Amino acid sequence: MNFKEMARRAESGPMMEAKDFLIKKVASNVMQLTGKYDIRWDGKTLVNLDDDLADRCWQAGRELLLSSGIYSMNSRRVIELEADEVDNALRFAPSWLVLGQGKDQVTIYHRNVEDRRLPFVFGGPFNADVSENMFVKLNEAFAQERIIDSLLFPGYLKQLDGQIIRPTSGLASRAAVLYGQWSREAVRRAGRPGMPITGHAVMGLNEIACTNEEWGLRSTDPRAMVLISELQVDDVTLTRLAYYIAYGCPIYIAFTPLIGGYGGGPEGTAIVAVASFIASVMLGGEIVHIGPQHIKFKQQTNQHSLFLASLVNQAVARNSHIIATTSHTTSARPGSEQYPYEFTALVLSCVTGGSNITGPRPAEPLGFNNVSPLMARLFAEVAHAGASMTREEAAPVVEKLYQRYKDNIDLEKTPRGKPFEELYDLESLQPDPEHRALYERVKEELKGLGIPM
Secondary structure: OOHHHHHHHHHHOOEOOHHHHHHHHHHHHHHHHHHHOOOOOOOOOOOOOOHHHHHHHHHHHHHHHHHHOEEEOOOOEEEOOOHHHHHHHHHHOOOEEEEOOHHHOEEEEOOOOOOOOOOOEEEOOOOOEOOHHHHHHHHHHHHOOOOOOEEEOOOEOOEEOOEEOOOOOHHHHHHHHHHHHHHHHHHHHOOOOOOOEEEOOOOHHHHHHHEOOOOOEOOOOOEEEEEEOOOEEOHHHHHHHHHHHHHOOOEEEEEOOEEOOOOOOHHHHHHHHHHHHHHHHHOOOOEEEEOOEEOOOOOOOOHHHHHHHHHHHHHHHHHOOOEEEEEEEEOOOOOOOHHHHHHHHHHHHHHOOOOEEEEEEEOOOOOOOOOOHHHHHHHHHHHHHHOOOOHHHHHHHHHHHHHHHHHHOOOOOOOOOOOHHHHEEOOOOEEOHHHHHHHHHHHHHHHHOOOOO
């Protein structure tokens, strides 16, 4: 199976309305497969310790994809798949990739359950709204954290030259060019000119404008696409895929299975998530990113999401060599104590399950630049420490952390935090004393909980 054939089927497959696909193909099949493969959650477990459950979840997810296919939203057609096509794609999916250039070249690997190798860290603004005057400084502050392997989604430019950007306008193309130039300038200033930048700019129409080997995003930089919930793809993603596969970029596909959506609870949504992992590979994904999103809480550190991330990553790690990574979207915001508690809980649940890591970010940022490079450092340090832990060791730590923040995951109640310019000295690009003290205090707390930082 290659992209040419997937694109052809997106134009020639059986026609169906989106609602019918989601109800008759996804929801109905999930209900049957949950019972057939006995996928259950006890309502308490946050870190899965049942290998057989993970294997059954993989089989259920594979069967769901074969029975449902992938829905092409704009053509309203179903991309149907055969079992041998799926198995062949999984066989030839890469188990490692080299990213970046020169002395800054790095390798990302498929990780196994309780893999002792350090997880790859995607860290950066993670698509936060970033103001024009802070774009380079903020990304330089992330890139100077050597523990981060790839600068992640350098940020959205919503305004430029005092004007709000219309997504398909000429101004959007100019913003895309500057996105490429400023991102490259940021990693150069940080002394890492070949550091891989995982990114996309504005819209499919304008995004190509940020691609340039000299000053922008290069063929060695992962380019990010999105598989829309659940098991749907649109023309923007297919357009991006067509260009970046031809250009030779590593393909990074993200998806967010919605707990409480068409998959139902965490059990059914776990099946959808496995199917989405495989669907991403079918579309050409080489690095696949799961965002274990909850439709009610709108974040990824609630108890349902913790279990889902743990179970699904183990299913993928045990039954394929897909390079997996997990996003970390919290209720709390940078500058608050709750923020690291939340992302630490999710880091431990997914790293011990075989995932790399992406993030962190707040689910509902307040204004521009609501990110912290120092917290990205702590995020990475926790992930490195987590690689030396077993699931049995991680489980009680995740439970203790969850108890600390579980009553404050409502986005209206959660701590507000601060933007980058109130957490850092903008001349030295070092965290201010208060923010550094928070980092050091929380790090000692995490050590005390048993994380070998």
